[in-house]
Amino acid sequence: MTSKHIVLEEYIRTIPDWPRKGILFRDITPLLADPKAMAIAVEAIAGCFENEHIDYVAAVEARGFIFGSVVAQKLGAGFVPIRKKGKLPFKTQEVSYDLEYGTDTLEVHCDAMAGGAKVLMVDDLLATGGTMSAACELIDKIGGEVVGIAFLIELRALCGRDRLAGYKVESVISY
């Protein structure tokens, strides 16, 4: 079977009522476990921006690191980890954002990139867009320019794109 016959959706497992009743969770672990499916997913993510100049790929821990680092290598770009508060050892810039209950804080190293660097944001899943919106704000704070945002999966019903208005947003799989 050639790679062209791989249908990525078949590698996403839907788990009902997780983490809460009524949620259909899209589990990407079967895709990660298959190197050919993973390669196609990475190519699809990177392909959306292959005609743009990208200096860095930035991604939020933890699942964002899985695709972020591979896409960065694919594009010949550096990788910039965005982490939860207290995990990065050097001087950081931070941004807080609202969760359903309470708030969370993301950090990035202040010296992660030179001013004006072109940045592609990568994550596995676009839901409400709250985390990604905060991550873009963080890149802006350290002087980077977000030239695009790429997701493996987009949950359209949650309208995450609306929170990312003004950015070029691409997703490979939509539900």
Add this chain to the structure above:
Amino acid sequence: MTSKHIVLEEYIRTIPDWPRKGILFRDITPLLADPKAMAIAVEAIAGCFENEHIDYVAAVEARGFIFGSVVAQKLGAGFVPIRKKGKLPFKTQEVSYDLEYGTDTLEVHCDAMAGGAKVLMVDDLLATGGTMSAACELIDKIGGEVVGIAFLIELRALCGRDRLAGYKVESVISY
């Protein structure tokens, strides 16, 4: 400058007294930010096991995901994420291990691999080896066979290798 002239150690930043007084923290973010240095690091990690048959690369969140996923693609292997308790949506196997204060629990999906699958464990740093030892136990519990463990950095003074006795352990940079 060809890639042969890249000295990986020059991309590791040492931060004194982080996260606590007396600790020299080895910060890999400058290496991640440089795609050529990252490529060489990945080649060095994967190269230690290129003559072994590897079905899966397994890695512990969050930093382990950065190298684990790229090394998996490099070796043509699947990627298996090992996560902190409560993050994986399907049926899991778990193992708890001691931290300096308290304990922590790692989980992996029970169906992450077929029995007898050959697994390479990857992480960025070998310190005391406690987390990696627990991760290997977890792979064993789901029927995988750990054929090797690869680190970017090894802190020799902490004798982490001793806790991983019986495994083939490789590291690219030693302090």
